[in-house]
Amino acid sequence: MATSSYPAPESPLRSVYRWADERLGLADLAAFAAHKRVPQHAHSFWYYWGGISLLFFVVQLLTGILLLVYYRPGKEAFESVRQITYDNDFGWLIRSAHSWSANLMVFALFVHLFSVLFMKAYRKPREFGWWSGLGLLSLVMLFGFSGYLLPMDQLAYFATKVGLQIPGMIPGISGMVEDLVRGGPQVGEATVQRFFALHVVILPLVFLPLLGFHLYLVQKHGNAVPPGEARKPAAERRTIPFFPNFLAQDLAMWLIALNVVTILATLFPWDLGKMADPLAPAPLGIHPEWYFMSQFQLLKVVGVIVPGFGGEIAGMGLFGAATLFLAAIPLIDPDSRFGRRAKIAAWGGALVMIGMIVLTVWGYAAL
Amino acid sequence: MSEASTSGNAVPLETPRRRDLLQAGMGAVALAYLGALGYPVYRYLATPAVRSRLEGQITSVAIAEKSLPAAGAATMFLFGTRPAMLIHHADGSWVAFDAVCTHLGCTVGFEPQNKRIFCPCHGGAYDMKTGDILGGPPPRALKAFKVEVSDGHVIVSRA
Structure with missing residues (x-):
């Protein structure tokens, strides 16, 4: 072990470590970390994206707590965000970091999702890793949707109004959406208050244990090796120790990710629009956040083909089918025995990814 | 290297x-x-x-006529962000003190019947004319302000 080759004299720091080790078993942890190895190959770069997503989540957690110090939901929602953004020292920076990091987290998660998909890391025994990951992504989308309303400016107001209109179109659900989610026939104080509860209490309460489960599975099964690498004879496969080598690389990635957040937040601070006013017309060119753009465009496109109310249902059906397909991938392609099934998973996954990218670009072009 | x-x-x-x-x-x-x-x-x-x-960080506060205490009574006001006390003594004199007890920071009260300023938290007592310690745990006298009476209103400023 690395420590035994450099026998250090008993420094004060070392005796403190020994004291803690005797009581907490830190050496076991160090031994575990020293034992753990990470595969090293041409596609190793994609291993970082789960960790990068995690870093952005930590930034969300910390900046979210800071915003919570001054944010007031309900009637004063807009005014409190105005104060944070324009009156408070560095409030603009904290809020910008929260918004930028949210967007970067969704981006990193999509990269993570599709890299896991194409590296076939969902195969046995990692099915629950895939499913818990999809669950985490869905929760992140809900975080994004609920957080977007909280400033209560014009964009937030109309985005939420439209966003809630869509599930409200499903027959039999519209009443429930009004009663339970919107808190009334119009987006208003009651909506902000409950979105706030959702955003800062309910979602974190569900998210954190699921994240813990996801990370536990990553520890349990280790990094998956892509099929091309797995076919190589064992002697040709390379690994590096998790500690300190991979962790050092992870840390470097985190530092880069953190720098990206701070640079974007500083140079492109998030704006605050006019206070939400139900009587003002919706701002021109209003559109959802980029990570909802593909769904938005899908509804628009299908709406042209299937006019009227049926279009929304068909669009949502297509979106639901794509989601279901992603969830079913570990069942379609459970291990390396079935060549045809592996192709279905890969091409289906590619279709979903390309569909999302095309619809997103199309959506922006059509604004 | x-x-x-x-x-x-x-x-x-x-x-x-x-x-x-x-x-x-x-x-x-x-x-x-x-x-x-x-x-x-x-x-x-x-x-x-x-x-x-x-x-x-203000240096003085003006108290309008309608808020002034009658002779023998006191009124509380904010000097900046700190509670302060303006006493109009029965003999017609005016004094003003920082109303934060020097012991552990409770707000003190005027007790004309006992001729003192009293802090109920730990029984600190101060002289009602000078702010000096009469008894109890306070380490220092109450800080006194300068009081000027001019046509109706009172101006309290840092001494």
Whole structure:
């Protein structure tokens, strides 16, 4: 072990470590970390994206707590965000970091999702890793949707109004959406208050244990090796120790990710629009956040083909089918025995990814 | 630097200088980084406190006629952000004190019947004309303000 080759004299720091080790078993942890190895190959770069997503989540957690110090939901929602953004020292920076990091987290998660998909890391025994990951992504989308309303400016107001209109179109659900989610026939104080509860209490309460489960599975099964690498004879496969080598690389990635957040937040601070006013017309060119753009465009496109109310249902059906397909991938392609099934998973996954990218670009072009 | 890596047997296997320098440098960079992250966060959290300290830096307060106490009574007011007390004594004289007990910060009250200013928290008692300690745990007298009476209103300022 690395420590035994450099026998250090008993420094004060070392005796403190020994004291803690005797009581907490830190050496076991160090031994575990020293034992753990990470595969090293041409596609190793994609291993970082789960960790990068995690870093952005930590930034969300910390900046979210800071915003919570001054944010007031309900009637004063807009005014409190105005104060944070324009009156408070560095409030603009904290809020910008929260918004930028949210967007970067969704981006990193999509990269993570599709890299896991194409590296076939969902195969046995990692099915629950895939499913818990999809669950985490869905929760992140809900975080994004609920957080977007909280400033209560014009964009937030109309985005939420439209966003809630869509599930409200499903027959039999519209009443429930009004009663339970919107808190009334119009987006208003009651909506902000409950979105706030959702955003800062309910979602974190569900998210954190699921994240813990996801990370536990990553520890349990280790990094998956892509099929091309797995076919190589064992002697040709390379690994590096998790500690300190991979962790050092992870840390470097985190530092880069953190720098990206701070640079974007500083140079492109998030704006605050006019206070939400139900009587003002919706701002021109209003559109959802980029990570909802593909769904938005899908509804628009299908709406042209299937006019009227049926279009929304068909669009949502297509979106639901794509989601279901992603969830079913570990069942379609459970291990390396079935060549045809592996192709279905890969091409289906590619279709979903390309569909999302095309619809997103199309959506922006059509604004 | 280069001697350390080439001189082989001449010096101990690992010269501490290079490693120490690198570690100290990394530590300094890490500290600078933490400082760059921590400074905005500190300022962000401290904003209300800083603002109220600025508000507290006033030098005088005018009290309008309708708020003035009758002879033998006192009125409480804010001097900046701190509670203060204006006493109109029965003999017609005016005094004003910082109304925060010098012991542990409770707000004191005027007790004309006992001819004192009293802090109920731990029984600190102050002279109602000078603010000097009469009894109890307070370490210092109450801070007195300068009081000027001019046509109807009263101006209280730092002594």
